Amino acid sequence: MAENGFRSATIAVLVDNEAGVLARVIGLFSGRGYNIESLTVAPVDESRLHSRITIVTSGTEMVIEQIKAQLGRLVPVGRVSDLTREGPHIAREMALIKVVGEGEKRHESLRIAEAFRARVIDATTGSFVFELTGATDKLDAFLDLMRPLGLAEVSRTGIAAIARGPRTI
Amino acid sequence: MSADQTQSGAEVILRALKEQGVEVIFGYPGGAVLPIYDAIFQQNAIRHILVRHEQAAVHAAEGYARSTGRVGCVLVTSGPGATNAVTGLVDALMDSIPVVCLTGQVPTHLIGNDAFQEADTTGITRPATKHNYLVRRSEDLARVIHEAFYVAQNGRPGPVVVDLPKDILIAPAPYVGPSGNGHRTYKPRTEPDRAAIAEALRLLKGAKRPILYTGGGIINAGASELLREFVHLTGFPCTSTLMGLGAFPASDPQFLGMLGMHGTYEANLTMHGCDVMLALGARFDDRVTGRLSAFSPGSKKIHADIDPSSINKNVAVDVAIVGDAGRVLAALIAAWKADETPPEREALAAWWRQIDLWRARDSLRFVQSPARGAVIKPQHAVKRLYEMTRGIGREVYISTEVGQHQMWAAQHYRFEKPNRWMTSGGLGTMGYGLPAAMGVQIAHPDALVIDIAGEASILMNIQEMGTLAQYRLPVKIFILNNEYMGMVRQWQELLHGGRYSESYSAALPDFVKLAESFHAVGLRARSVDELDGVIAQMLATDKPVIADIMVDKAENCFPMIPSGAAHNEMILGVGHESEAAGITDAGLVLV
Ligand SMILES: Cc1cc2nc3c(=O)[nH]c(=O)nc-3n(C[C@H](O)[C@H](O)[C@H](O)COP(=O)(O)OP(=O)(O)OC[C@H]3O[C@@H](n4cnc5c(N)ncnc54)[C@H](O)[C@@H]3O)c2cc1C
Numbered sequence: 098m099a100e101n102g103f104r105s106a107t108i109a110v111l112v113d114n115e116a117g118v119l120a121r122v123i124g125l126f127s128g129r130g131y132n133i134e135s136l137t138v139a140p141v142d143e144s145r146l147h148s149r150i151t152i153v154t155s156g157t158e159m160v161i162e163q164i165k166a167q168l169g170r171l172v173p174v175g176r177v178s179d180l181t182r183e184g185p186h187i188a189r190e191m192a193l194i195k196v197v198g199e200g201e202k203r204h205e206s207l208r209i210a211e212a213f214r215a216r217v218i219d220a221t222t223g224s225f226v227f228e229l230t231g232a233t234d235k236l237d238a239f240l241d242l243m244r245p246l247g248l249a250e251v252s253r254t255g256i257a258a259i260a261r262g263p264r265t266i
Numbered sequence: 267m268s269a270d271q272t273q274s275g276a277e278v279i280l281r282a283l284k285e286q287g288v289e290v291i292f293g294y295p296g297g298a299v300l301p302i303y304d305a306i307f308q309q310n311a312i313r314h315i316l317v318r319h320e321q322a323a324v325h326a327a328e329g330y331a332r333s334t335g336r337v338g339c340v341l342v343t344s345g346p347g348a349t350n351a352v353t354g355l356v357d358a359l360m361d362s363i364p365v366v367c368l369t370g371q372v373p374t375h376l377i378g379n380d381a382f383q384e385a386d387t388t389g390i391t392r393p394a395t396k397h398n399y400l401v402r403r404s405e406d407l408a409r410v411i412h413e414a415f416y417v418a419q420n421g422r423p424g425p426v427v428v429d430l431p432k433d434i435l436i437a438p439a440p441y442v443g444p445s446g447n448g449h450r451t452y453k454p455r456t457e458p459d460r461a462a463i464a465e466a467l468r469l470l471k472g473a474k475r476p477i478l479y480t481g482g483g484i485i486n487a488g489a490s491e492l493l494r495e496f497v498h499l500t501g502f503p504c505t506s507t508l509m510g511l512g513a514f515p516a517s518d519p520q521f522l523g524m525l526g527m528h529g530t531y532e533a534n535l536t537m538h539g540c541d542v543m544l545a546l547g548a549r550f551d552d553r554v555t556g557r558l559s560a561f562s563p564g565s566k567k568i569h570a571d572i573d574p575s576s577i578n579k580n581v582a583v584d585v586a587i588v589g590d591a592g593r594v595l596a597a598l599i600a601a602w603k604a605d606e607t608p609p610e611r612e613a614l615a616a617w618w619r620q621i622d623l624w625r626a627r628d629s630l631r632f633v634q635s636p637a638r639g640a641v642i643k644p645q646h647a648v649k650r651l652y653e654m655t656r657g658i659g660r661e662v663y664i665s666t667e668v669g670q671h672q673m674w675a676a677q678h679y680r681f682e683k684p685n686r687w688m689t690s691g692g693l694g695t696m697g698y699g700l701p702a703a704m705g706v707q708i709a710h711p712d713a714l715v716i717d718i719a720g721e722a723s724i725l726m727n728i729q730e731m732g733t734l735a736q737y738r739l740p741v742k743i744f745i746l747n748n749e750y751m752g753m754v755r756q757w758q759e760l761l762h763g764g765r766y767s768e769s770y771s772a773a774l775p776d777f778v779k780l781a782e783s784f785h786a787v788g789l790r791a792r793s794v795d796e797l798d799g800v801i802a803q804m805l806a807t808d809k810p811v812i813a814d815i816m817v818d819k820a821e822n823c824f825p826m827i828p829s830g831a832a833h834n835e836m837i838l839g840v841g842h843e844s845e846a847a848g849i850t851d852a853g854l855v856l857v
Pocket residue numbers: 360361362421422423480481482483484486487506507508509510524525526527528529546547548549550551553554570571572573576589590591592668669672673690691692693694695753
């Protein structure tokens with residue numbers, strides 16, 4: 098990739114689980130004009146003292162380095178890891194997708210769902226709710242196919258990501 | 267935990283402050299903090315200075331902090347007390363000044379109810395502080411206060427707010443002392459990486475046209491001595507930002523003066539033409555770099571800073587060193603001495619010959635008519651102030667407001683020691699200088715403290731004259747009165763076709779009478795023959811003084827790098843040929 102070109106970065110941040118920490122991270126991005134393409138957060142240890150925030154952002158190499166440095170200087174931030182840079186990683190998100198329709202379209206949506214290994218987690222005679230987990234582009238592709246078949250509502254979790262192999266952040 | 271439960275939250279706070287070494291708090295009372303004021307009333311260890319506006323409390327704490335190297339402490343009430351403090355907090359954030367600001371808050375059960383004088387203080391101050399806290403449980407109180415002091419002064423210093431609901435102040439709270447390790451996770455790196463030091467040394471030893479670009483971080487680090495040692499060891503030229511003035515003695519022949527928009531010709535051209543730049547505790551501010559694409563185009567850049575986010579932010583550098591400036595300098599000195607490679611002596615001598623040619627342009631020159639009745643040039647006023655306060659056997663501290671006078675002070679008042687220069691650089695807050703001077707005078711009761719002011723700026727916190735009177739603080743306010751918001755007028759002259767929109771200081775008060783009404787002494791100099799007499803009288807007066815120095819209304823501050831221009835496109839002043847490249851459209855949008 099060109100040094101000055103844009104790139105996407107998936108950044109994992111371990112934070113002290115204290116009041117306002119998410120607002121700090123989001124305020125940093127809005128205040129300094131960085132992109133947020135996805136942001137997820139949840140406590141990740143037994144004692145619930147730490148949360149992991151996964152952010153997908155994009156920018157030039159210099160901006161991404163700056164984002165990491167800015168995150169790192171927030172007082173409750175423990176670790177910042179650029180999963181995109183630090184070796185192979187896996188990123189997944191989950192979506193709940195409501196498709197409303199009858200007849201042939203309804204059957205077609207079910208066939209496609211099977212091909213994508215989406216699960217039916219709610220059904221009425223006029224609707225389905227599918228649950229689909231996968232990489233972002235897989236979810237996007239599925240949604241594109243559902244659109245003409247009565248796609249009514251989507252809820253996506255945003256991305257959770259982790260490094261491949263034994264490496265931890 | 268040997269917790270002693272007999273004290274109220276307010277008492278615990280005072281005990282924690284005392285243990286943190288706080289001697290002075292700058293504050294203003296109100297309903298939400300009355301329990302703290304009650305606790306203050308019942309003790310003597312900590313002195314409270316009652317300001318006249320909460321913004322001034324923060325600036326006073328900044329002046330106190332910058333002149334002592336300690337943490338400044340502020341106490342304000344909820345709602346409007348906290349919102350009034352915000353400008354001061356952002357000022358301290360931008361200039362890396364350690365301040366702990368305690369704010370009152372409505373009782374925990376009322377938070378979120380739009381209660382009387384409730385404001386979302388932690389929400390409002392989140393981007394205005396290095397860190398902030400809302401204390402919701404009595405058992406967290408003492409720990410949070412100690413942590414606030416740790417965070418304010420470790421790593422890159424900055425302001426920390428502790429928001430204190432009233433019920434927490436009243437309820438009994440356990441006391442704990444400071445923990446050994448300051449903070450669970452916040453542990454900024456201070457020791458530089460050895461490989462980075464080695465790489466920096468290799469570049470420095472091979473440098474033919476080197477420069478040291480130093481900034482406020484040297485003052486934060488208390489590393490002036492080490493800086494001097496390193497500069498003398500290497501024989502390199504040294505320049506400083508506005509915030510770093512005093513870290514290296516102005517009288518030293520290796521000092522090139524301030525760089526940047528209003529810096530000297532020699533400092534900026536040395537930056538432009540260098541082959542190796544060592545930036546120490548400076549943050550490549552736009553006021554310093556000028557047009558980024560033309561900033562020091564041919565140099566290898568080494569940047570040492572305690573805050574990794576300062577490095578590669580505006581300017582991409584070749585060697586990044588994260589660490590405390592003092593530790594970095596010590597490591598560089600040791601490495602320089604241990605390394606056998608001879609430095610480029612001949613090249614360096616040639617570099618100095620070139621620098622001396624630039625110096626000979628005398629870019630700070632101005633012309634003062636000595637004739638009786640001649641109008642005072644503002645530069646001359648600062649120069650005379652400097653000359654008449656030098657070697658008087660007292661420590662001298664200078665603060666400024668914001669504008670042309672600030673730049674003239676930076677150019678013509680020469681600082682030999684660190685922590686003597688208090689100015690609002692990053693935020694550029696008019697109204698900073700008087701309260702900052704107040705804080706300095708509290709910390710240094712016997713020193714001579716002067717606020718070099720503009721007539722517009724001084725009105726922004728003029729109410730603090732009352733504080734000066736109450737505490738008998740003999741601060742001297744030296745107004746360069748040009749009857750204009752001079753810096754604005756200058757930009758309008760140079761960039762907006764001389765359309766002086768709203769920049770005239772109309773309906774000014776009579777500053778002599780104003781001083782007198784605040785129990786101070788008012789003096790005025792109208793022409794150059796009156797100047798020395800007024801300065802002498804001001805210095806001989808053991809009370810606060812306002813010296814209203816009527817100066818040339820049309821004087822511009824030069825040299826100047828226009829916004830969006832490069833270092834080698836400076837405009838020099840009168841008597842210099844203009845080599846201005848003109849202002850680009852891109853430059854016009856810059857401030
Ligand atoms: C009207 C006006 C005109 C101005 N014109 C100029 C001008 O001509 N020239 C000029 O220089 N400025 C000028 N300024 C000021 C300018 O806006 C900036 O405030 C200033 O340049 C920043 O100084 P600095 O780089 O030293 O950084 P500071 O703001 O002092 O920041 C200090 C840096 O050091 C780091 N640091 C802190 N502690 C340590 C430590 N212990 N060890 C190592 N690093 C540390 C920090 O992380 C930070 O990066 C002007 C301001 C105004 C209001």
